[in-house]
Each structure stands twice: as C-alpha cells, then as structure tokens.
Amino acid sequence: MLIFLIGFMGSGKTTLGRPLASRLGYDFVDLDKAIEAGEGLTIGEIFATRGEERFRELERVYLQEILSNKRDAVISTGGGTPCFNGNMEAMNAGGVTVYLKLAPAMLADRLASAKVCRPLLAGKSPEELLQYVSDTLAVREAYYEQANVVVANPSRDVGRLAEVLKPYLIHF
Numbered sequence: 001m002l003i004f005l006i007g008f009m010g011s012g013k014t015t016l017g018r019p020l021a022s023r024l025g026y027d028f029v030d031l032d033k034a035i036e037a038g039e040g041l042t043i044g045e046i047f048a049t050r051g052e053e054r055f056r057e058l059e060r061v062y063l064q065e066i067l068s069n070k071r072d073a074v075i076s077t078g079g080g081t082p083c084f085n086g087n088m089e090a091m092n093a094g095g096v097t098v099y100l101k102l103a104p105a106m107l108a109d110r111l112a113s114a115k116v117c118r119p120l121l122a123g124k125s126p127e128e129l130l131q132y133v134s135d136t137l138a139v140r141e142a143y144y145e146q147a148n149v150v151v152a153n154p155s156r157d158v159g160r161l162a163e164v165l166k167p168y169l170i171h172f
C-alpha cells in the first residue's frame with residue numbers, strides 16, 4: 001500500500017514519514033528529494049532557473065512514477081503537491097492520504113526556525129511569514145481536507161499515527 005503524507009510546509013511530513021515507514025517495514029520516499037536526485041538540482045535551483053510552473057510539472061511526473069512503480073511505501077509529499085495538476089485525486093485513487101493538520105501560528109513558528117531552504121518563504125519577516133502561511137493554507141485546505149485521514153496536531157511519536165492507519169493497513 002502507498003501512504004501519502006500531505007500538509008503544509010513544516011507540518012512534519014518528512015520527520016514523521018521516515019520512522020513511520022521503518023515501523024511498517026515499508027520503503028520511504030521523499031518526493032522533493034526524488035526530484036532533486038532525478039534532476040541533479042536542488043528545489044531552490046529548480047525554482048530559480050526553471051520557475052514554479054516547471055517545478056509543478058516535475059512534481060506531477062515524479063509522483064506518477066511512484067504511483068506506477070512502488071508497492072509498499074510511505075511518501076512524504078511537498079506542501080503544494082496535492083494542490084496542483086490533479087495530484088490529490090491521483091493519490092486518493094492510488095493509496096491512502098494522510099493530512100497532518102496544524103494551525104497557521106504553529107506552522108509559522110516551526111518554519112521561522114527551519115534550516116531547510118524553501119524558495120516560497122525566502123526573505124519573509126516573521127509577520128510576513130505568518131500572513132503567508134494563513135493566506136496560503138486557507139486556499140490549500142480545500143485540497144488537504146480531501147485526505148482519507150486527517151490527523152490534527154500530530155505528535156512526534158509515530159506510534160499514534162501508525163495506530164490511526166491500522167484499519168487501512170488491514171483493508172488493503
């Protein structure tokens with residue numbers, strides 16, 4: 001089974017995805033990392049040299065490849081993945097989607113201290129960051145809320161997430 005972790009930047013998709021995969025004995029795929037490895041460029045470089053639209057197309061292509069070729073895997077998607085090019089429908093058709101849901105203030109807090117380079121957040125003051133997160137999340141939630149499973153305020157302990165997913169693991 002394919003388990004897609006979705007949610008805003010900073011929601012913990014990668015942090016939780018890796019231990020969840022190892023607990024289930026599944027492969028782990030970080031979609032951004034797969035794109036970076038395949039293209040030989042960082043996400044920042046792709047945005048800078050090819051633009052966001054091209055990045056969204058690459059995101060769709062790499063996601064489709066995972067859907068076609070992977071069997072049992074946990075996939076950490078990018079924050080925008082479900083919101084473009086029919087990706088949410090594709091993930092719901094090909095696996096279980098799990099929305100890691102956090103409030104804007106919490107996300108902005110985490111992102112302010114994050115070390116990962118995120119082109120969409122570059123150069124924002126803490127106030128601008130909170131505004132951006134609130135505005136963008138308001139648009140994106142319509143996609144995120146289509147997830148099969150919504151986990152509000154996911155704890156860092158992956159055990160709870162694995163518990164929530166149990167019915168799906170038996171079903172598939």
Ligand code: S3P
Nearest residue numbers: 008009010032078079080118119
């Ligand atoms: C993006 C989120 C990033 C990455 C890219 C765009 C977004 O992934 O895909 O910078 O549109 O929210 P993370 O959610 O892993 O930071």
